[in-house]
Amino acid sequence: MSITIYSYKADARILLSYVYDKLCKEGKEIDCIYDEIDRKHFRDYKKEKSDYMFLHHFIPQNGKYIIDDIEIEIGDFILNDKIQTFSFKEEFFHVKKIVLKGSSKEKVTAFFEEAINKKFKEKKEKFAEVSGDKIIKKKWTGYCWAYDSSIPKRSFESIFLKDQHLNKIRDPIKQFIDKDTYKDYCKHGIPYKMNVILHGPPGAGKTSLIHSIASECEANICVLNINSELKEEAMIEAISQVNEDDKKSILVLEDIDCIFVDRKTNDSLKNNITMNGILNCLDGFNNPEGLIVIMTTNFPNNLDDALMRCGRIDLDIELSNLDKFQASKMFLSFFNNEEDFELLWTNIQKYSIEPATLIQFLFNNRKVENITTKFEDFYKLLAKKYSKDKSDIYM
Numbered sequence: 001m002s003i004t005i006y007s008y009k010a011d012a013r014i015l016l017s018y019v020y021d022k023l024c025k026e027g028k029e030i031d032c033i034y035d036e037i038d039r040k041h042f043r044d045y046k047k048e049k050s051d052y053m054f055l056h057h058f059i060p061q062n063g064k065y066i067i068d069d070i071e072i073e074i075g076d077f078i079l080n081d082k083i084q085t086f087s088f089k090e091e092f093f094h095v096k097k098i099v100l101k102g103s104s105k106e107k108v109t110a111f112f113e114e115a116i117n118k119k120f121k122e123k124k125e126k127f128a129e130v131s132g133d134k135i136i137k138k139k140w141t142g143y144c145w146a147y148d149s150s151i152p153k154r155s156f157e158s159i160f161l162k163d164q165h166l167n168k169i170r171d172p173i174k175q176f177i178d179k180d181t182y183k184d185y186c187k188h189g190i191p192y193k194m195n196v197i198l199h200g201p202p203g204a205g206k207t208s209l210i211h212s213i214a215s216e217c218e219a220n221i222c223v224l225n226i227n228s229e230l231k232e233e234a235m236i237e238a239i240s241q242v243n244e245d246d247k248k249s250i251l252v253l254e255d256i257d258c259i260f261v262d263r264k265t266n267d268s269l270k271n272n273i274t275m276n277g278i279l280n281c282l283d284g285f286n287n288p289e290g291l292i293v294i295m296t297t298n299f300p301n302n303l304d305d306a307l308m309r310c311g312r313i314d315l316d317i318e319l320s321n322l323d324k325f326q327a328s329k330m331f332l333s334f335f336n337n338e339e340d341f342e343l344l345w346t347n348i349q350k351y352s353i354e355p356a357t358l359i360q361f362l363f364n365n366r367k368v369e370n371i372t373t374k375f376e377d378f379y380k381l382l383a384k385k386y387s388k389d390k391s392d393i394y395m
Contacts, residue, residue, distance in 0.1 A: 001103070005097075006096070134150040136149075156169070169213070195312060195315075196213075196317065213294065224239075235277065236281065250291075257299045340371060340372055
């Protein structure tokens with residue numbers, strides 16, 4: 001009985017690393033090569049100073065190896081007298097052909113499954129070490145999701161939403177993650193997914209709201225940056241791996257408007273992603289079950305009508321500039337004096353202030369006994385910041 005795997009598959013690369021580790025533990029002398037793809041990843045991670053390094057660095061050289069009565073033969077994949085290659089980040093690498101041979105199908109399958117399960121267990125344990133009671137943020141490297149940072153969980157009440165926004169956001173999220181809701185989706189044959197779009201000026205609270213949604217769902221956050229280098233195949237692969245560590249995650253597509261150009265003049269995209277590609281991802285037929293996709297944009301008017309049609313976007317939330325309800329909640333959470341707040345609001349309501357601006361002012365002066373002594377400096381700061389009319393409210 002034999003199984004053949006090729007190294008352009010992620011499972012094959014895990015298997016090669018597993019074989020190398022097993023041979024080392026058995027004390028066997030083996031020739032090995034530094035994994036070129038993982039070396040590139042290692043270099044990328046060092047730039048980001050990431051503590052989470054789970055990629056494999058060494059794989060065995062071509063040859064035959066015996067482990068637990070399983071024969072592993074590693075060699076270049078040759079077709080029509082040519083060594084086959086695969087591309088990764090615009091570079092080409094030899095395709096390795098790995099053949100597992102054993103006395104029975106059960107033994108060969110068990111060996112392969114042990115390799116895969118061991119790697120997933122290691123990744124899960126590593127995430128558990130850094131997560132605790134926090135949310136893990138992951139980023140797409142072009143090959144896999146990798147640890148980026150951890151952040152404390154946040155409740156919806158801590159982000160000072162507008163009065164009408166709290167229930168509009170929290171209730172649909174709670175309903176979606178309820179187990180009875182999942183049964184309803186299955187009963188009616190509807191993909192169990194949720195697409196949310198958040199739009200508003202920088203500093204309006206989009207990032208904070210994403211953190212709160214992830215906290216409510218007990219989920220990690222996978223951030224996929226939309227840029228000119230992102231290819232459709234990579235996007236599909238990234239989405240398919242979102243929940244690979246057995247921990248539910250929310251997928252965040254940042255600056256979704258960067259995908260589209262004006263379809264009235266040119267039915268194309270700014271990068272390598274087709275219209276059908278992004279829409280198929282949002283429609284959820286090939287996505288992990290229960291995936292929540294959150295898209296953010298500063299320019300909602302640039303979004304394509306096909307993206308925004310009814311039934312494709314489940315929750316459309318505009319996070320605009322500060323209103324009195326929000327400002328009052330923020331101020332009174334730091335200083336319990338309504339008269340001082342009324343004085344402040346009278347002088348700042350003429351400006352289109354982002355929530356982050358007021359929060360920063362209040363937090364920086366949280367130790368001040370009489371906050372009114374700092375108002376004049378704040379007024380001057382706002383007057384200077386908003387003295388010029390902006391051509392676009394979301395610039």
